Amino acid sequence: MTLMNLPRLRLLAASLATAGALSACLSPSSEELMARAKDQMRQGAWQTAAIDLKSALQQDGSLIEARVLLATALVELGDGTGAWIELEKLPEGQIPRERLAPLQARAMVAKGEMRQVIERFGSAQFSDPQAAASLEVSLARAYFALGDVAKGLTATRKALGHEPQRLEARLLEARAMAATNEVDTAVSRAQAILNEHPKNLKVLLLLGDLEAIRPQGSQAAMAHYLAAQAIAPTDLESFSRILPIQLKERQLDKAKLQLEAMRKAAPTHPNTQYYVAWLAFENKEYEAAALAIEQVLKQVFDSADVHQLAGLIDLQRKRHTRATDHLRRAVNLSPQNQAARLSLAQALLQSGDASGTLNALQPLINQQQPAAQARLLAAQAHTQLGQGAQAERILLALKAQEPDFAAGRVALGITLAQNSKTAQGLEELRRLAAAENDPQGDMALIGLLNRLDRLEEAIQAVDALEKKLSKDPLPQLLRGQFLTRKGDSAAATQAFSKALERESAYLPAVHGLVNLDLLAKKPADAQARLEKFTREHPKSAAAWFSLLQVRQSQGAKIDEQKQLLNKALSAEPQHLPAHLELTKILREQKDNAGAMAAVKTALSRLPEQPQLLEHLALLHEDAGDFNQAAAVLNQWIGAFPKDAKAYALLAGIQLRQGDKTAPLATLRKGFETSPESIPIAKLLVSSEITAGNRERARTVAQAVQRRHPASPEGHLLEGDIAFQAKDYTKAAAAYRKGWEIDAGAGMAVRLHRSLLLAKRGVEATTFEATHQARAPGDLYFQLYLADLAFAERRWDVAETHYRRALAIDPKRAGAQNNLALALDQAGKAGALAAAEAAASLEPERAEILDTLATLLAKEGQIERAIKTQEKALRLAPGAAPHQLTHAKLLIQAKRGAEARAVLQQLAGLGARFPHQDEVARLLRNL
Numbered sequence: 003m004t005l006m007n008l009p010r011l012r013l014l015a016a017s018l019a020t021a022g023a024l025s026a027c028l029s030p031s032s033e034e035l036m037a038r039a040k041d042q043m044r045q046g047a048w049q050t051a052a053i054d055l056k057s058a059l060q061q062d063g064s065l066i067e068a069r070v071l072l073a074t075a076l077v078e079l080g081d082g083t084g085a086w087i088e089l090e091k092l093p094e095g096q097i098p099r100e101r102l103a104p105l106q107a108r109a110m111v112a113k114g115e116m117r118q119v120i121e122r123f124g125s126a127q128f129s130d131p132q133a134a135a136s137l138e139v140s141l142a143r144a145y146f147a148l149g150d151v152a153k154g155l156t157a158t159r160k161a162l163g164h165e166p167q168r169l170e171a172r173l174l175e176a177r178a179m180a181a182t183n184e185v186d187t188a189v190s191r192a193q194a195i196l197n198e199h200p201k202n203l204k205v206l207l208l209l210g211d212l213e214a215i216r217p218q219g220s221q222a223a224m225a226h227y228l229a230a231q232a233i234a235p236t237d238l239e240s241f242s243r244i245l246p247i248q249l250k251e252r253q254l255d256k257a258k259l260q261l262e263a264m265r266k267a268a269p270t271h272p273n274t275q276y277y278v279a280w281l282a283f284e285n286k287e288y289e290a291a292a293l294a295i296e297q298v299l300k301q302v303f304d305s306a307d308v309h310q311l312a313g314l315i316d317l318q319r320k321r322h323t324r325a326t327d328h329l330r331r332a333v334n335l336s337p338q339n340q341a342a343r344l345s346l347a348q349a350l351l352q353s354g355d356a357s358g359t360l361n362a363l364q365p366l367i368n369q370q371q372p373a374a375q376a377r378l379l380a381a382q383a384h385t386q387l388g389q390g391a392q393a394e395r396i397l398l399a400l401k402a403q404e405p406d407f408a409a410g411r412v413a414l415g416i417t418l419a420q421n422s423k424t425a426q427g428l429e430e431l432r433r434l435a436a437a438e439n440d441p442q443g444d445m446a447l448i449g450l451l452n453r454l455d456r457l458e459e460a461i462q463a464v465d466a467l468e469k470k471l472s473k474d475p476l477p478q479l480l481r482g483q484f485l486t487r488k489g490d491s492a493a494a495t496q497a498f499s500k501a502l503e504r505e506s507a508y509l510p511a512v513h514g515l516v517n518l519d520l521l522a523k524k525p526a527d528a529q530a531r532l533e534k535f536t537r538e539h540p541k542s543a544a545a546w547f548s549l550l551q552v553r554q555s556q557g558a559k560i561d562e563q564k565q566l567l568n569k570a571l572s573a574e575p576q577h578l579p580a581h582l583e584l585t586k587i588l589r590e591q592k593d594n595a596g597a598m599a600a601v602k603t604a605l606s607r608l609p610e611q612p613q614l615l616e617h618l619a620l621l622h623e624d625a626g627d628f629n630q631a632a633a634v635l636n637q638w639i640g641a642f643p644k645d646a647k648a649y650a651l652l653a654g655i656q657l658r659q660g661d662k663t664a665p666l667a668t669l670r671k672g673f674e675t676s677p678e679s680i681p682i683a684k685l686l687v688s689s690e691i692t693a694g695n696r697e698r699a700r701t702v703a704q705a706v707q708r709r710h711p712a713s714p715e716g717h718l719l720e721g722d723i724a725f726q727a728k729d730y731t732k733a734a735a736a737y738r739k740g741w742e743i744d745a746g747a748g749m750a751v752r753l754h755r756s757l758l759l760a761k762r763g764v765e766a767t768t769f770e771a772t773h774q775a776r777a778p779g780d781l782y783f784q785l786y787l788a789d790l791a792f793a794e795r796r797w798d799v800a801e802t803h804y805r806r807a808l809a810i811d812p813k814r815a816g817a818q819n820n821l822a823l824a825l826d827q828a829g830k831a832g833a834l835a836a837a838e839a840a841a842s843l844e845p846e847r848a849e850i851l852d853t854l855a856t857l858l859a860k861e862g863q864i865e866r867a868i869k870t871q872e873k874a875l876r877l878a879p880g881a882a883p884h885q886l887t888h889a890k891l892l893i894q895a896k897r898g899a900e901a902r903a904v905l906q907q908l909a910g911l912g913a914r915f916p917h918q919d920e921v922a923r924l925l926r927n928l
Contacts (some may be wrong), residue, residue, distance in 0.1 A: 032058040036068050043071070047077040066096055082112025100128045104136035114304050116144040135164035135171060144176050149338045151181045169199070169408050170437060172800055180212050206230035207239055220247050236267035238274075245277045249284055265705045272301040276308060283315055289576070289609065291315045306336035313345055321610075322353035323643050333362070340366060347379045353644060354678045356386035374400060374407040381413060388712015388743075390421040408434060412446040419450055435463070441470050457484050475501035475508045482514045491518050491767055507539050514546060520555070528552045537570075543574030546617050550583070563587060575608050578614075583618045589624075597621055610641040612648070619651060628659050639672075646681030648673065653689070663718065666693055670882060677705060680715045691726055699723050714740035714749055721752060730760035745777045751786045781810045785817060795829035815843035819850045824856060833857050841870075848878035852887050864895045882908055882915045889924060898928050 030558035035058035055072040057067060062347070067090050076085035086109045089102070103126060110119045119140060128134040138161035145154035145719065155178040161171035172195055179188040189212045196205045210226035213219040218662035224247055231240035239255035241264040248257035264274050279294035286611035295312045302308050315330035336342060343366060348349040350358040360383050366376035377400045384393040390616060397414035400407065405857035411434045434443030451460035461484050468477040482497035495518055501511035512535050519528035532549040541547060550558075550566040558566075564587065570580040581604035588597035601617045609612060615638040622631035635652040642648060649672035669686040676682055683706045690699035700723055707716030717740030722793030724733035737753035745853055750773045757766035773783060788803030804821040808814060837854040844850055851874035858867035871888045878884060885904055892901035901924075908921045 003342075030057075032061040032068065035061075036065070038073065039068075039071060039075070043075060044695050048075045051075045052079065060184070066092060070097060070101070070105070073109065077105065077108045077112055080112055082109045082114070085109040086113060094926060100133040101132045104133050104140065107137055111140050111143045111147075112550070114147075116147045119144040120148075131164040135161040135168050138164065139168070139171050139174065142171075142178075146174070146178065146181070149336070154178055155182070158603075168226075169195070173204060176208060176212065182214055185212060185215050189216075201233055203230050203234050203237060203239070205235070207243060210243055214243075214247070220251065223247065225409040235263075238264070238268055238271060241277070242273055245280070246644060249277075249280050252284065254281065254284055257284075272298045272308075276302075276311070280316065283311065283318070284675065286318075288315055288318045289607075292319060292430070302813035304335055306339055306342060306916060309335065310339070310342045310345060313342075313349060317345070317349050317352065320888040321641060322349055324641075325349040326353065337365075340376075344373070344375055344379065347376070347383075350385065351379060351383055356383040359383040361385075374404050374410055378407075378410050378413055381410075385417060385420065386712075388710075390417065390712075394421055407441055408440055412442060415446060415681050416450065424454065435466060439470060441467055444470065452484075457488055460484050473504060475511060478504070479508070479510050479514065482511070486514065486518060486521075491522065494518060507542075509535070509539075509542060509548075511542055512545070514553065516548065520552075523554050525552060529556070539574045540569075542571040543577035543580060546570035546573060547577065547579055547583070550580075559590065560587060562630050578604075578608060578611060581608070582613055582617070585614075589617070589665065594621060594624055598625075610637070612638055612642060612645060613633070616647070616651060623655055623658075628655055631655050639675075644676035644679055644682075646676075646679050646685060648672075649682055653685070665689065673702060678709050680706060680713070681709065683715070684719065687723065691723060696723055696727060712743065714744040714746070716740075717743070718749060718752070721756070725752070725756060730756045731762075734760055734762070739897060741773075745773060745780070748782075750777070750780060750783045754783075754786070779810055781807055785808065785814075788820065790815070792824060795827070797824045800824040801828065801830070813843055813852060815840045815847065818843065819853050822853055822857060826860070835859055846877060848874040848881060851877070852884050855891060856887055859891055859894055864891065868895060883909060883917075886917060886921070893924065893928070902928055 031109075035054045039051040039054040039058070042048075042054065049760050052072060052075040055075060056069050059070045061073065062068075069092055073088040076088065085105075089106055090108060092102070103123060107123050110122075113526070123137055124141060126137060128137065134843035138157045142154045142157035142161065145151075145157060154390065155175070157173055158174045158178055158570055161168055162175065165171065172191070176188040176191045176195070177823065179191065189209070192205065192209045192212055194757040196202070196209060199205050206226050207230050210223040210230070212223075213226060214223035216222075223243065226249075227240050227243040231237070231244065241260060245257055245260050246263070248260060248596075249256075257277075258281065261277050264277065268274050275294050275297045277466050279298065280292045282288070282291035282294060288588065292315050294309070295315055298308050299312060308331035309328045313325045313332060316322075316325035316328060316482065326346065329342060329349050332339060332342040333346055344363060347359045347362040347700060350356075350362055360380060361377050363380050363383070366372055367380055377396055381393040381396040382402070384390070384396065394414070394417050397410055397417055400410040401414055411430060411559045415427045415431035415434065418424075418430060428447070428450065431443055431447035435447050437443075444463060446641050448460055448463045448467065451457075461481060464477050464481045464484070467480070471477055478497045478501035482494045482501065485491075485494035485497060495515065498511045498514040498518075501508055501514075505511075509887070512531060516528040516531055519525065519531065529549065529552050532545060532552060535545050536542065536549060546566055546569045550563060550570070551565065553562060556686050564584065565635075567580050567584045567587075571584075574580075581600070585597050585601045587602055597617070598621050601614055601621065604614050605611065605618065615634055619631045619634040619638075622628075622634060630654055633651060635655065638645065638648040639652070649668055653668045656664040656668060666689050669682065669689050672682040673679070673686045683702050687699045687702050692700065695801075700720060703716050703719035703723060706714075706719060710716060717736045721733045721736035721740065724730070734753055737749055737756055741749040754766055754769055754773075757763075757769060773780070777783070782802050784807040788800050788807060791797075791799035791803060801821060801824045804817050804824065807817045808821070811817075818836050822833045822836035822840060825831070825836060826926060834854075834857045837850075837857045839852045840850045853866045853868050855871035857873065858864075858870060868888075868891050871884065871891055875881070875888060885908055887910070889901045889904040891902065894899075905921050905925050905928075908915055909918065909925070912918070
């Protein structure tokens with residue numbers, strides 16, 4: 003370093019020191035920051051004020067006034083928790099109570115601690131009018147939040163008594179007036195305030211809220227909200243008003259744009275995520291909605307609206323237990339929230355808890371004028387409990403009071419039909435369909451006629467629907483489906499084609515035409531039709547999957563099947579049937595690793611899908627990883643605690659592991675978790691019987707009887723327990739109780755069998771006549787009686803019952819076959835005709851061909867008989883009885899050498915074939 007450089011270095015050092023000093027001078031002091039923040043607060047710039055106050059406190063943490071101001075700003079920003087933290091840092095006794103208490107109360111309200119505010123400050127008195135008014139405003143907010151409008155209004159007017167011009171109190175008073183049905187007066191008050199404060203955000207939002215209460219007021223409300231948004235484009239309050247209107251009115255494109263702007267303003271705010279979830283819900287993107295609402299629930303614990311939306315999302319995802327938990331929480335947080343209570347009732351009803359549904363609805367039903375939806379749900383709950391008469395009374399009263407409530411009249415028509423008043427039910431639905439422009443009455447009528455198999459009347463009802471939906475493809479689709487069932491392929495083709503003329507991408511109509519192709523044995527035409535559709539609509543996963551099914555019926559190779567599935571999944575990554583089919587194919591190929599990867603990919607797109615979890619559990623079991631399989635099933639149970647299949651699979655895995663106690667414990671847990679689940683009850687009863695615990699099994703059966711008094715299942719279970727114990731008298735008594743509820747074949751057969759085994763033949767005969775009079779169309783009971791008579795060689799009785807069964811269902815090939823045998827044994831005419839009828843119904847069934855061959859031989863048609871029997875043997879090559887028939891036919895045709903070869907083959911079976919005496923006799927006589 004030379005001497006010449008020294009002055010320059012000194013100059014540089016001096017300039018740096020000066021720059022540092024200037025920088026220090028340019029940075030505002032804490033006093034300046036506070037002064038600037040106060041000015042910003044007067045202008046309502048709370049966010050920038052808070053930033054400056056935090057900077058001031060970083061410079062000097064002992065500034066009490068800065069901390070108080072910061073707490074005030076945070077309260078204004080809605081951050082009650084942050085404000086409370088700042089207030090907690092204040093040194094005790096340094097702030098006058100008249101200044102501190104109102105601010106504490108505001109912070110607690112912002113935190114949602116409404117009851118705590120009232121308990122702590124409800125009786126507080128202040129001489130300072132400003133402090134007293136501020137505190138009364140906070141108390142009013144707390145009362146209003148808890149649904150106590152009267153006390154809220156009293157507190158508001160106390161605040162105005164202290165400070166007549168206090169803006170927030172005037173706004174609260176207007177809100178309270180609206181809550182007491184003085185909406186017009188409230189709007190006038192708010193408009194007067196707006197005239198005084200034309201650019202005030204809160205006044206504009208209030209006016210919007212008041213207009214939204216009015217009938218048809220959403221347009222006026224939206225105008226005020228948009229005006230507020232124009233003043234403060236990034237303020238979340240305006241977004242939180244605009245989005246609900248757009249979402250409720252299904253203006254989803256507009257809502258999407260609003261949400262994009264909200265995301266830019268506050269991407270991580272819970273309100274933003276709440277509307278993300280709501281928009282996804284409206285778009286039926288339930289998995290995306292679930293992910294978004296989970297983010298909200300991590301930050302917001304006590305919002306009725308959040309829990310209500312979470313419950314509705316879980317309801318659509320079939321997570322009934324979670325849905326019920328969320329909706330119950332919503333009701334507890336906001337007992338006056340009628341929508342949340344109705345949603346809770348709906349969730350309980352869908353989960354099978356009809357008693358819980360009625361309990362949830364009770365406060366609504368007890369109102370002077372109960373809501374129509376509440377009464378409808380109550381009626382549906384009574385129907386589920388088997389109290390059809392009570393449901394009918396509720397719906398008749400609902401119709402009388404609210405004749406325009408179409409959903410109630412639909413339910414009335416269906417209930418009347420269920421209560422054995424089919425004609426009245428149909429008439430109710432016909433009147434509704436004729437009177438309403440809304441097609442829901444027509445759809446209910448068509449559905450009921452379909453269930454009653456009254457196809458001609460259903461087609462006439464479709465004609466009426468066509469007038470209301472003349473441009474919609476649905477009526478033509480329904481017409482095509484009914485005509486297909488009638489066997490009128492030409493007219494059905496015309497109907498489906500008309501549906502496609504109205505909407506070329508309407509896949510259900512294409513499916514109708516494909517079904518007609520397959521019925522006509524034209525799979526190539528079905529394939530060509532679907533290939534054309536996939537070319538025109540390559541993003542239709544359902545079309546690719548249908549093409550796969552057609553190709554599978556034609557014997558498509560595995561590689562082609564995988565290609566089609568990949569195309570379906572490319573079109574729609576969340577297409578569950580394609581994921582399931584791909585996993586199934588890979589499992590059948592013993593490609594455990596490929597199947598495991600496929601099902602895990604599917605679960606990443608469709609979390610907690612039961613069918614996918616089942617595949618995953620079975621794959622782990624195939625790999626010998628029982629613990630992992632059990633873990634997957636426990637995950638399933640966690641998500642769907644009322645799903646009987648999960649418990650059954652878990653119990654099965656535990657049993658295969660050699661655990662003799664865990665399976666029973668699993669099923670007991672399932673029944674304890676879901677006592678209303680009949681499938682779980684059935685599994686548990688079976689397991690308890692196997693374990694020798696008949697009394698415990700009986701307790702479960704009786705629990706089912708109490709919970710489902712309108713169902714025969716509990717009595718059926720009790721009867722089965724007694725039947726297995728060979729206590730046929732007790733079994734018959736239980737079955738009779740079940741039969742009195744539902745005369746279905748399963749119960750009738752069990753009851754008749756028990757009476758016979760209990761040696762009560764006269765009673766069995768009496769019951770037989772009684773049941774046939776009550777349920778003359780009971781096919782299975784007729785078949786049971788026919789088979790019983792056939793086994794006892796009572797040929798005439800067997801013939802009678804087989805003929806009755808065939809009158810109910812002429813396409814029963816087995817009944818035709820047995821009728822032929824009974825007629826043959828009784829020596830009556832018509833045996834061959836019956837056998838031929840059976841063979842025409844099922845020409846590929848070996849035992850039917852065996853009967854036909856025997857009867858053809860008896861009629862002297864020996865060559866035809868042999869050919870028929872040879873076909874039977876091709877279908878069942880190892881069936882020894884059919885080989886014996888073949889040998890007899892060959893002997894009758896004098897083809898002894900061939901007959902000997904067949905008989906020697908049968909003789910070689912030894913004791914495995916019980917008719918060796920006959921084989922030996924035939925060989926001796928050759």
